[in-house]
Amino acid sequence: MSGRITKKEKERIQKILDLLDEHYTREYKCYLNHETPWQLLIATILSAQCTDERVNLVTKDLFHKYTSLEAFASADQKELEQDIHSTGFYKNKAKNIIACTNMLLKEYGGQVPENIEELTKLAGVGRKTANVIRGNIYHEPSIVVDTHVKRISRKLGLTKEEDPVKIEFDLMKVLPKEHWILFNIQIITHGRGLCTARAPQCEQCFLKELCKERK
DNA sequence: CTCCCGATAT
DNA sequence: ATATCAGGAG
Structure with missing residues (x-):
């Protein structure tokens, strides 16, 4: 049983990535200040x-x-x-x-x-x-599963897992490698601003049509 | 699984 | 009062 992605799922995921690119930065910016x-x-x-x-x-x-x-x-x-x-x-x-x-x-x-x-x-x-x-630091494709990535990946139907390591592997399967780092940065931006854990601004969210938990 | 733990939004 | 925040170790 392979975890193959259907064409329809692939298109859905590409739409998510496009919308994220459209609304948020495409720079590899880091929210934690550092010089080294x-x-x-x-x-x-x-x-x-x-x-x-x-x-x-x-x-x-x-x-x-x-x-x-x-x-x-x-x-x-x-x-x-x-x-x-x-x-x-x-x-x-x-x-x-x-x-x-x-x-x-x-x-x-x-x-x-x-x-x-x-x-x-x-x-x-x-x-x-x-x-x-x-x-x-090294710009190696990698996926950081923090609290935002966990919450929002589940909402977007990109994984059904709870365990951060399982979520990381699900996302690696489903997302194009060249989007891994940017997806992280953009999802964290989304989680801090619009899709917060306690009071998500669903009405203003540009991903609401793609969200499994939209109320 | 539990524990570590302060600061803030709700 | 309680949930949540760029989690990790035993």
């Missing part, structure tokens, strides 16, 4: 269950205080906890950032790896964070 790959890695670790807006507020000061991988690797954990406190889960995040930066220095020569297997070996780095790095 390792800064994006830390920002993404901090972004777990936290708005990117909040993360940017915290990293603005954080990256001025800790200006290198070495600075994070040798940070005092309690002090770092206070520095990132408002992002939530601050004890785990501080511990992971210190462990992760030490691993980068000791095992990867201070370079952020490109490979997903190597990335997910890092403390605090799962598939979502690894795919953010792959897409944004």
